[in-house]
Amino acid sequence: MAQPPVPLKDMKLMDVKLGQLPTWLAMRDYTPGGIVGAVRRGYDRYYNKYINVRKGGLGGISMLLASYVVISYIWSYSHIKHDRHRRYH
């Protein structure tokens, strides 16, 4: 199927060929506004898939909370790693 001639920087990640990947990465928008837009798009995708449904369950929110716990762990790893082999905490 012939793809329409979309400019490289607007192509989605799954359509980018492997050889074009560094160029594609370099052409992305890394300004603060661009990063906020990317985060918002990602969150909107998650929200519309798992939470903004007619009979959403506990899973949508639980995945958010679980990811929050994991991110907090990663953030504080260098602080917590001293407690690994301690005898008395």
Next chain:
Amino acid sequence: MNLSFFDQFTSPCLLGIPLILISMLFPALLLPSPNNRWITNRLSTLQLWLFHLITKQLMIPLNKNGHKWALLLTSLMTLLLTINLLGLLPYTFTPTTQLSMNMALAFPLWLATLLTGLRNQPSIALGHLLPEGTPTPLIPALIMIETTSLLIRPLALGVRLTANLTAGHLLIQLISTATTALLPIMPTISLLTALILFLLTILEVAVAMIQAYVFVLLLSLYLQENI
């Protein structure tokens, strides 16, 4: 390296960004903005119900002028509620354990209520410093006492929230340390301690919600006197 139970209250940094920033921004992900559909998803419906409940409770004792504070008080309540409850998850950081943050919330809001009262109805606001029906010899002492109690309000608001949450987190850490330390030695006692830990966690969930409510309620009370 110094080891203390207060290490959990320092906000760890990764790549120069402290965890407190993530903790303050995360509640925004949990509270979706309502769209203009008639029947929204379950989360939005729950959220709307909760906000209506909170706003109604807070706005009933206030007069028409006080209703301008509805957005501020409801959003403050939501912020404190989510931050406190999220802090009970493992490895998370609770921003309201920091006195700096609570004073930054309490002091300007209390000052706003005080200045509103002094600006719009100065004699009534100052009249609150002397309760009705006091015997005449007691008046000077009572005015000083009431002024002190007025000026200590922001301090009390901030410290109350900080102390409650800090104490709760510390207790959880201490008792869980005791449980794990006792497990190889006396398993029965460890089970008892685990039961205490379970009850304490339930208490902490309640405290998290109650403290948020008390903070906002007291603010609305100070507002009632002054608006």
